[in-house]
Amino acid sequence: MNLRELTHTEERLCEGHRLCAGCAEPIIARQVLMATDKPVVVANATGCFEVSTTIYPFTAWNVPWIHTAFENAPATISGVEAAYNSLKRQGKLEGEIKFVAFGGDGATYDIGLQSLSGAIERGHDFLYVCFNNEAYMNTGIQRSGATQKGASTTTCPAGSCIPGKREFPKDLTRIIIAHDIPYAAQASPHNWKDLIEKSRKGIETHGPAFINVVSPCPRGWRHDSSQTIAISKLAVETCVWPLYEYENGEWRLTGESLRIAEGSKEKRPVSEWLSSQGRFKHLTKGKFTSVADEIQANVDKKWGELLKLSKM
Amino acid sequence: MSKPIAVNGDTAIAMAWKQINPDVVAAYPITPQTIIVEAYSDYVADGLVDTEYICAESEHSALSICVGSSAAGARVATATASAGLAFMWEMLYVSASMRTPIVMAVANRTLSGPINIHCDHSDAMGARDSGWLQIFGENVQEAYDNTLMAFRIAENMKVRLPIMTCLDGFIITHALERFEPLEDEKAKAFVGPYQPVRPLLDVKSPTTYGPIAMPEYYYEIKYQLVTAMANAMDVARQVMAEYGELTGRRYDLVEGYRTEDAEYLMVAMGSTAGTVRFVVDQLRAEGKKVGAVKVRLFRPFPTEDLVALLRGKKAVAVLDRAMSPGTGAPLYMDVVEAASQIGSPPRISNYIYGLGGRDIMPEQLSSVFGEIIEGRGERVNYLGVRK
Amino acid sequence: MADEGSSSLPLGGMIIEPGNSRRYRTGEWRSQRPEVDKEKCTNCLTCWIYCPDNSVLVENEKMMGFKYSHCKGCGICANQCPAKAITMREEGVE
Numbered sequence: 001m002n003l004r005e006l007t008h009t010e011e012r013l014c015e016g017h018r019l020c021a022g023c024a025e026p027i028i029a030r031q032v033l034m035a036t037d038k039p040v041v042v043a044n045a046t047g048c049f050e051v052s053t054t055i056y057p058f059t060a061w062n063v064p065w066i067h068t069a070f071e072n073a074p075a076t077i078s079g080v081e082a083a084y085n086s087l088k089r090q091g092k093l094e095g096e097i098k099f100v101a102f103g104g105d106g107a108t109y110d111i112g113l114q115s116l117s118g119a120i121e122r123g124h125d126f127l128y129v130c131f132n133n134e135a136y137m138n139t140g141i142q143r144s145g146a147t148q149k150g151a152s153t154t155t156c157p158a159g160s161c162i163p164g165k166r167e168f169p170k171d172l173t174r175i176i177i178a179h180d181i182p183y184a185a186q187a188s189p190h191n192w193k194d195l196i197e198k199s200r201k202g203i204e205t206h207g208p209a210f211i212n213v214v215s216p217c218p219r220g221w222r223h224d225s226s227q228t229i230a231i232s233k234l235a236v237e238t239c240v241w242p243l244y245e246y247e248n249g250e251w252r253l254t255g256e257s258l259r260i261a262e263g264s265k266e267k268r269p270v271s272e273w274l275s276s277q278g279r280f281k282h283l284t285k286g287k288f289t290s291v292a293d294e295i296q297a298n299v300d301k302k303w304g305e306l307l308k309l310s311k312m
Numbered sequence: 313m314s315k316p317i318a319v320n321g322d323t324a325i326a327m328a329w330k331q332i333n334p335d336v337v338a339a340y341p342i343t344p345q346t347i348i349v350e351a352y353s354d355y356v357a358d359g360l361v362d363t364e365y366i367c368a369e370s371e372h373s374a375l376s377i378c379v380g381s382s383a384a385g386a387r388v389a390t391a392t393a394s395a396g397l398a399f400m401w402e403m404l405y406v407s408a409s410m411r412t413p414i415v416m417a418v419a420n421r422t423l424s425g426p427i428n429i430h431c432d433h434s435d436a437m438g439a440r441d442s443g444w445l446q447i448f449g450e451n452v453q454e455a456y457d458n459t460l461m462a463f464r465i466a467e468n469m470k471v472r473l474p475i476m477t478c479l480d481g482f483i484i485t486h487a488l489e490r491f492e493p494l495e496d497e498k499a500k501a502f503v504g505p506y507q508p509v510r511p512l513l514d515v516k517s518p519t520t521y522g523p524i525a526m527p528e529y530y531y532e533i534k535y536q537l538v539t540a541m542a543n544a545m546d547v548a549r550q551v552m553a554e555y556g557e558l559t560g561r562r563y564d565l566v567e568g569y570r571t572e573d574a575e576y577l578m579v580a581m582g583s584t585a586g587t588v589r590f591v592v593d594q595l596r597a598e599g600k601k602v603g604a605v606k607v608r609l610f611r612p613f614p615t616e617d618l619v620a621l622l623r624g625k626k627a628v629a630v631l632d633r634a635m636s637p638g639t640g641a642p643l644y645m646d647v648v649e650a651a652s653q654i655g656s657p658p659r660i661s662n663y664i665y666g667l668g669g670r671d672i673m674p675e676q677l678s679s680v681f682g683e684i685i686e687g688r689g690e691r692v693n694y695l696g697v698r699k
Numbered sequence: 700m701a702d703e704g705s706s707s708l709p710l711g712g713m714i715i716e717p718g719n720s721r722r723y724r725t726g727e728w729r730s731q732r733p734e735v736d737k738e739k740c741t742n743c744l745t746c747w748i749y750c751p752d753n754s755v756l757v758e759n760e761k762m763m764g765f766k767y768s769h770c771k772g773c774g775i776c777a778n779q780c781p782a783k784a785i786t787m788r789e790e791g792v793e
Binding site: 039040041043050051054057059061062064065067068071075076077079080081082085086087089090095097114117118119122 | 336338367372373376381382383384403514520521522523524
Binding site: 013014020022023025053055057058059189190218224227229 | 708724728743744747
């Protein structure tokens with residue numbers, strides 16, 4: 001796979017959507033949908049990506065697409081896939097179709113977790129992609145279950161007493177893996193080759209697949225719009241967001257994370273990650289710097305666990 | 313000819329679905345609906361239907377799955393009750409506005425709290441503004457007949473709206489009654505094959521379903537429901553007439569009983585309509601000029617049909633198996649609105665009864681007639697409650 | 700304000716013309732525009748894979764400039780270009 005070849009794939013999400021300049025979500029979606037030549041039907045949870053790509057009477061979608069509500073993209077795509085199975089079995093439909101659902105971290109970690117869990121347990125054949133921008137960005141940067149400890153959001157602001165969010169994020173990828181899902185992965189848009197390969201595996205997997213993708217948000221993370229890809233790379237290089245996959249019961253590090261584990265690449269300090277974004281500004285100096293140490297300790301602990309799981 | 317058999321209302325609905333053989337059924341168990349999906353699961357397990365049967369992990373997901381399937385191009389059915397319907401609330405509006413003609417059996421049960429599994433109409437009443445069609449049955453036969461007619465009404469190209477086939481929890485869902493199903497081939501021919509509109513699975517004509525509509529478009533998209541509801545009135549009338557030709561069972565949107573020379577009427581929906589007719593016969597034997605009105609189609613509300621029945625009457629009692637604390641109950645409000653079109657309308661009072669499965673006895677209805685004949689009674693009355 | 704009536708709109712808010720958002724020109728949002736120096740450009744297509752707005756023009760596997768009708772000027776392409784062939788310039792300044 002190289003970029004020259006990829007330029008021949010059909011653009012399934014087209015320009016004219018109204019996501020912010022520098023938003024990672026359309027970059028991720030483009031890469032995911034480049035991973036197959038087969039016809040695709042897309043479902044979308046409510047969120048930035050959903051509203052900005054389909055402002056009536058305009059749609060940025062060149063493939064069939066459905067949004068019904070916030071918490072139910074997995075159920076909605078389950079229904080589409082169930083209809084496909086039924087109509088195929090009855091001989092009323094020809095040809096192969098793949099099913100992909102997109103949701104933000106609010107839709108995936110929080111309000112839609114039950115729907116996602118149910119759809120995975122039932123074994124529907126679909127790929128679910130989470131754009132993890134670590135807060136409710138569409139409603140204006142509120143705390144979610146994915147928000148990093150110490151991050152300042154509009155509902156867990158850094159004040160004079162409280163240093164932003166007080167809890168670590170839940171490890172959703174591992175919660176999903178606990179379903180004995182056939183395929184799950186973490187990815188980042190800066191490593192397009194890794195993300196497209198994981199998307200290809202997820203789409204081709206028979207049964208449910210899940211990819212959690214770090215999705216920098218210039219507005220919510222307080223960084224320049226030009227830094228989106230650079231920051232997604234830093235997330236991986238600091239091990240804040242390790243790249244790995246879980247396939248047929250095996251854990252495997254990929255990309256830069258594999259090279260860090262093998263010792264051929266430096267593991268950068270979390271302080272670089274924190275100082276790259278305004279949402280962590282209060283942690284870099286003053287009374288809350290100990291929170292930065294706690295974040296580093298937690299990143300190290302999670303990274304250690306991942307090395308063990310990956311038999312590194 | 314088909315033979316009469318004895319089954320409960322839930323099983324009769326499952327039998328109707330089996331004849332229709334929907335492409336997808338997605339549901340979540342809840343009393344008193346559960347028998348429907350259990351019976352249907354048996355058909356699936358024995359390979360008697362082509363349906364993809366999805367056991368959802370909640371009612372919200374069940375209806376979301378139904379919307380996805382319907383948009384994809386499938387014929388879809390589901391069933392719920394009470395808290396389950398309440399949990400679907402968000403998706404009721406979405407499914408109606410997205411014009412997915414899902415058929416849903418609602419085994420009418422009250423809403424918590426306190427938690428109670430028995431019959432009243434508060435679940436369906438909470439959904440009355442969602443854009444779903446709502447049809448109520450009086451007994452097992454009607455629960456079955458309404459189901460066959462519901463697919464035809466909902467899927468009609470001039471309608472394309474989801475429909476609730478409502479049956480009283482326990483009173484109809486669990487009571488064994490003799491009923492006559494149609495022969496399979498007759499039922500299939502009556503309902504006909506499903507015709508999707510712009511299905512998602514047509515990958516050659518990609519359709520975007522469920523975009524965001526800002527103020528300059530939202531109202532126009534919503535107004536389509538008004539047009540579809542108006543069309544549904546005529547379509548329902550035609551479908552009922554056709555069903556009558558086929559079966560000899562003649563239904564109407566609103567059905568009057570001994571109303572022609574009546575001076576006093578009692579309006580009801582669901583199983584209580586039979587009790588009202590029983591009481592009408594008793595009072596007629598005593599020479600009282602009373603009649604009964606059964607509302608079969610509650611959404612769209614057949615205002616004109618009701619006006620024709622109410623015109624010239626002295627007083628009307630509207631029985632509501634639901635309440636709207638602080639004002640009159642839903643059926644009453646609609647009847648009053650209909651009556652407002654009459655020059656000198658009858659005096660109309662509201663009788664709220666049977667909440668949480670409380671029995672309604674013929675003597676109570678006799679005394680209601682007594683009250684309205686004598687001009688007594690409040691505007692809104694709470695029948696049988698210990699105050 | 701839109702002028703289509705309810706009855707002339709497709710059923711239930713469906714959009715039946717795929718990709719018609721192209722008619723909405725997000726390029727008007729831009730305060731800085733990317734410019735490419737084709738002397739330095741190696742056609743590696745890094746800019747293309749990272750563009751959130753499909754606004755890097757590619758023909759025959761070669762980078763051919765920008766779709767200014769839709770480019771929002773985020774600057775990711777300039778930031779990521781390995782050859783430093785892309786520069787962001789203030790809009791309206793020659």
